Amino acid sequence: MSPILHALEQNQAKWSPTERKLAERILASPGEIVHMGITELAEQCRVSPAAVTRFCKLLxxxxxxxxxxKLAAEIAHGDASVAEGSSYQDIVAGNPLQVIVEAMQANHLASIRDTTSLLDLERLQAAIDVLCRARRVDLYGMATSSIVAQDFYQKLVRIGVNCTAFADSHMQITSASSLAAGDVAFAVSYSGETPETVDALICAGRSGATTISLTSYGSSTLASLADIPLFSSSLEQGMRRGDMASRIAQLHIVDILFTGMVSTRFKDFIPKLEQSYRNVQQYRHKAAPPDAALPLQARKGRKAETPFNEQKEDHT
Amino acid sequence: MSPILHALEQNQAKWSPTERKLAERILASPGEIVHMGITELAEQCRVSPAAVTRFCKLLxxxxxxxxxxKLAAEIAHGDASVAEGSSYQDIVAGNPLQVIVEAMQANHLASIRDTTSLLDLERLQAAIDVLCRARRVDLYGMATSSIVAQDFYQKLVRIGVNCTAFADSHMQITSASSLAAGDVAFAVSYSGETPETVDALICAGRSGATTISLTSYGSSTLASLADIPLFSSSLEQGMRRGDMASRIAQLHIVDILFTGMVSTRFKDFIPKLEQSYRNVQQYRHKAAPPDAALPLQARKGRKAETPFNEQKEDHT
DNA sequence: GCTGAGTATGAAAATAATTTTCCTATTTAT
DNA sequence: ATAAATAGGAAAATTATTTTCATACTCAGC
Structure with a gap:
């Protein structure tokens, strides 16, 4: 099921009566909703149009x-996926490897597709713009999300953005306190509720920094705190390990942000990027002249592979 | 291609100049159109809003x-099928965000699909088996690949596997030297040539550990050194940043390995996994009594708030 | 080459949809 | 019991869309 409908089902509990009426009506026949006006939907739910707008913003x-x-896209998309057999698959015990592989592939593919279709390009562009102009960027994230933060960190460093990713929650807060207008705080959290990350983002906001959140769709505290909330798709209930697909989706967004930044400031960033690759290559040849010490196999491989310096296309 | 877009292409001939302008603009990036207002589209085509309405009715x-x-729904279908085409898209400067997003999605989807189809299930199973039985696991990887290593590290820790991921290349080697039969060394590298990682894996092999490599397909030194070489798909040449898609694909494999491990030793691992979640949750509630310190006003107040930064600093 | 019917198009008016503002009722915490 | 916070609707304001209408253009017939 698509992330939007999923979020509508999942959060039943925490909504007010008005919101629940809307959620139920939408779930009842999403296909109809997309052809309705706001007034029509409001009437059918015995609710004011204002409530509908508010509800959409809440989401x-x-x-x-x-x-x-977005709903129209998701519905269409969902239908297709089911037909292809690629909706989210739960992963359970004792499955033969083949089944695990298929399920994992289905989940990751669906996750990237859903995330893409949920994207709000204007927000994304806004995020890219503030990141490009940022004097300093703080990246927050705990556990799984710290992987995402660190990945972004590595990318930003390569284009010379002044940034830090924190593994320590006290340091996060400390750094957040010292941010100022023109700085950016970027917080990643699967749940959108991780207290350490939430605290850091609040703190960053108070310091005057522009705040960006990256959470699963449907959340939540972190997203509503952020100036620019970004979302990855969330998985269905019962998924044992939703964070796997979520992390892939979040990296997908990081890639888009980074590529967007490079594309925006091509002239500034590309030379730095190229330079950073060259320097890493060069350093290696000086610092680790390993061939002498290593067995033949290793030596052969490296010689053939690396005409160094002038080469653009090498990566780690 | 979807019926709407197809119709737009087909009928080029029989349309008026105004209509053709609209058709061309819509074909150029349908994804953008669905987020535009009628006025915006009209302006971009140097055409009146009235013309747009008329055009829609004509269709x-x-x-x-x-x-x-309707268009949004159609595109959602279309995107999926484009992705099924599996061709990698290069990502270049000055592209509109929409194009970047589409290219990134195509690349990541293709990367996961290709990787999956390249998998050798027997080897994968072998890797899972040795990892499950390992007394100790070392994870090696530099730069981008260290992200993958750390991700695996986090997962393994949660199921109580005795493992370490190294950020420091000297430590890698040091640790590799102290491995023994029954231990596992797992090395990640996009190129398969990263000297630090190659050295570490050689060293691990000499120490008697079982060695597993995870590299892009087609490489190379690292893969030929490993007892069990695993591959992610490699991108076409000329791709500027192959490592983005590659990293996604490698994480995909990590997910499969991990899930495979859990599935194999369900009874041992699941309780540990559950316990680790519970403990993290519990710790949070104790350590960071959530909303008490942070007034909810933070939510509302902030938007209007730009000018004040004289906030007292709080928390832990 | 001019005229007039038919068509294409845009400007602006009319309408409709959406969002925002403001106010009240209700709930929650003290 | 009272104050503060919140949810929700009515109506105003805004914005988007559609319709109407006037004009300009095309081209057949004179």
Whole structure:
């Protein structure tokens, strides 16, 4: 099931009566909703149009029309996926490897697709812009999410952005306190509720920094705190390990942000990027002249592979 | 291609200049259209809003909003099938965000699919088996690949596997030297040539450990050194940043390995996994009594708030 | 080459949809 | 019991869309 509908089902508990009426009506026949006006939906739910708008914003859409368009995409998309047999698959014990592989592939593919279709390009562009102009960037994230933060960190460093990723929650807060206007705080959390990360983002916001969140769709505290909330798709309930697919989706977004930044400031960033590759290559040849010490196999491989310096296309 | 877009292409001939302008603009990036207002589209085409409405009616839609919703649905289908085409897209400068997003999605989807189809299940099973039985696991990887190593590390720790991921290349070697039969060394490298990682794996092999490599397909030194070489898909040449898709693919494999391990030793691992979640949860509630210190106003107040930064610093 | 019917198009008015503001009722915490 | 916070609706404001209408253009017939 698509992330939007999933979020509607999942959060039943925490919503007010009005919100629940809307959620139920939408779940009842999402296909109809996309052809309705806001007034029609409001009437059917015995609710004011204002409530509908508010509800859409609560779900982090820009408004009702935006919601309709995204919902339409998701529904269409969902149908297709089911047909292809690639909706989310749960992963359970004692499965033969083949089944695990298929399920994992289905989940990761669906996760990337869903995430892409949920993207709000304007927000994404806004995020790219503030990141490009940032004097300093702080990256927050705990556990699984710290992987994402560190990945982004590595990328930003390569294009000379002044940034830090923290593994320590006290350091996060400390650094957040010292941010100022023109700085950016970027917080990653699967649940959107990780207290350490939430605290850090609040603190960063108070310091005057622009705040960006990256959470699973449907959340939540972190997203509503952020100036620019970004979302990855969330998985269905009962998924044992939702964070695997989520992390892939979040890296997908990091890649888009980074590529967007490079594309925006091509002239500034590309030379730095190329230079950083060259330097790493060069350093290796000086610092680790391993061939002498290593067995033949290793030596052969490296010689053939690396005409160094002038080469653009080498990566670690 | 979807019926709507197809129709737009087909009928080029029989349309008026105004209509053709619209058709071309829509074909150029349908994904953008669905997030536009009628005025915006009209302006971009140097055409009146009236013309847009008329055009939509000509295509037998109720009006522009109806057209948008239908188009959004169609694109969602279309994207998936483009991705099935599996061709990698290069990512270059100055592209509009929409294009970057589409290219990134295509690359990541293709990367996961290709990687999956390259998998050798027997080897994969062998890797899972030795990892499950390992007394101790070393994870090696530099730069981008260290992200993958750390991700695996985090997963293994949760199921109580005795393992370490190294950020420091000297420590890698040091640790590799102290491995013994029954231990496992797991080395990640995009190129398969990273000297630090190659050295570490050689050293581990000499110490008697079982060695596993995870590199891009087609390489190379690291793979030929390993007892069990695993591969992620490699991108076409000329790709500027092959390591993005590669890293996604490698994490995909890590997920499969991990899930395979859990599935194999379900009874041992699941309780540990559950316990580790519970403990993290519990710790949080004790250590960071969540909302008490942070007034909810933070949510509302912040948006309007730019100018004040004289906030007292709080928390831990 | 001019005229006039038919068509294409945009400007602007009219309408409709959406969002925001403001106010009240209700709940929650003290 | 009272104050503060919140949810929700009515109506105003805004914005988007559609319709109407006037104009300009095309081209057949004179």
């Amino acid at each position: 982090h859409f820009r408004g009702f029309p935006d919601f309709k368009v | 037998h839609f109720r009006g522009f909003p109806d057209f948008k919703v």
